[in-house]
Amino acid sequence: MSRLLLIRHCEPEADARGRCYGSLDVGLSEAGMHHARELATRISGYGAVWTSPRLRARQTAAALATSVHLDDDLRELDFGELEGRTYDEIAANKPELYRAWMETPTQVRFPGGESYADLKDRAVRSLERIWNDHSAAVVVTHGGVIRAGLAAWLGIPDESIFRIDVRYGGITTVDRVGDTPIVRHLNA
Numbered sequence: 001m002s003r004l005l006l007i008r009h010c011e012p013e014a015d016a017r018g019r020c021y022g023s024l025d026v027g028l029s030e031a032g033m034h035h036a037r038e039l040a041t042r043i044s045g046y047g048a049v050w051t052s053p054r055l056r057a058r059q060t061a062a063a064l065a066t067s068v069h070l071d072d073d074l075r076e077l078d079f080g081e082l083e084g085r086t087y088d089e090i091a092a093n094k095p096e097l098y099r100a101w102m103e104t105p106t107q108v109r110f111p112g113g114e115s116y117a118d119l120k121d122r123a124v125r126s127l128e129r130i131w132n133d134h135s136a137a138v139v140v141t142h143g144g145v146i147r148a149g150l151a152a153w154l155g156i157p158d159e160s161i162f163r164i165d166v167r168y169g170g171i172t173t174v175d176r177v178g179d180t181p182i183v184r185h186l187n188a
Contacts, residue, residue: 004131005043005138006146006172007064009056010035019086020079022113022144025055032056035169036063043171047136050074052145060169061140073126076142080113106158116158120148131176146172153181 011032012021028036040063051061052074061068082090091098101108106116123145130137143166151161153174166172170187 002131002134002176003136004127004174004176005046005136006127006149006174007039007060007138007140008143008146008166008168008170009052009054009060009140010039010169012056012168018088019084020082020090022076022083022142023054023078024083027055028059032168033059033063036060039169039171040064043138046138048130048134049138049140050130051140052076052142054142057140057142061138064138064140071126071130073122074139074141074145077116077119077144078110078113080110082110082113104159106161116144116148116161119144120152120158123148124152149174150183154183 009028009032011029012026013029016024016026036059039060043064048069049061049065049067050069050071051057053070053072054075057074058068058070082094087098097108097111109115123141127139127145127149130139146166147161147164150156150164150172151158156164165187167187172186173184173188175182175184
C-alpha cells in the first residue's frame, strides 16, 4: 500500500478573492499562515513533501517540512489573459467566454492559457510519478489539481469535478492498494 496526502494550499491573501489567480504568485493571508502552522502539528514528519511552485503552496509546504520538492506540473490552471482579472470584469468584457466558463468549465480553453484537459494531463502524470516514487508523500497543491487526480482515479466525468468540495488547507488521503486507488478522507 502507498499513500498520498493531498493538501490544498491554505487561505490566500484577501486581494486574490474574486479574481482569477491560477498562475499569479499570490501569498497566504495571515489566517492562511496560521492554518498552515496548525496543519504542521498534524502531519509533521509524514514523508516526502512535494509542492506547486506557486507562493501560496510553497508557504503552506514550508510550514510542514524544511525540505520540500518543487514540481511545476502541480501548479493550478493557467487562466492566461484572464489572470488577475475579477470575475465581474470578465463577465462584462468577455461575456461569451464567461458564459461558456460558467456553463461548461472543463471544456473552456482560456486565451493564452490552458484548458482543464491540459491541467488534468500534467497533474495526474505528476501525482502518479510521486505516488510511484514514494510509499508515503504529502503533496501541497491547488483545488484544480486535487480534483483532477480524484476524477482520474475514481472515474468521475470531467463535468462533475466541481461537485467535489476541496477546501483551503483540507487534507485528502488517497491510498493505493495494488493498482486500486481508495479515497480515505476528503478535507480531513
